[in-house]
Amino acid sequence: MPVASPMVKRNTRTVRTSSSNPAEALKGNNDSGYRGKQTKSRTGKDCTNWADSVTHTKKLYPNAGLDKNYCRNPAPDEDAKTIWCFIKGGTPLHYWEYCDPLGGREDEGTK
Numbered sequence: 001m002p003v004a005s006p007m008v009k010r011n012t013r014t015v016r017t018s019s020s021n022p023a024e025a026l027k028g029n030n031d032s033g034y035r036g037k038q039t040k041s042r043t044g045k046d047c048t049n050w051a052d053s054v055t056h057t058k059k060l061y062p063n064a065g066l067d068k069n070y071c072r073n074p075a076p077d078e079d080a081k082t083i084w085c086f087i088k089g090g091t092p093l094h095y096w097e098y099c100d101p102l103g104g105r106e107d108e109g110t111k
Helices: none
Strands: 084-091 094-098
Touching: none
Parallel strands: none
Antiparallel strands: 084 094
């Protein structure tokens, strides 16, 4: 899970994707405005449902779009630089991974 750090550079630009769906655009502070439907991490692992999380919940982050198992960045002021999710089958040391929007990123490797 991302941890707060005052040294993290914030990203507030909009990144286009190869998808024609505007919801798949990465936007907002560290992509916190993403409301697409990606459910897999960059390595292809399935994301878990946010409702199963005890740390990142709709109650704590009511405007973060924590629906189903979609990739999100609910706490953009923490260390995460883009959308991510808790992964199924994770371990205590490796339980979340970054995601890319459906359709991929046009600026691959810039974050």
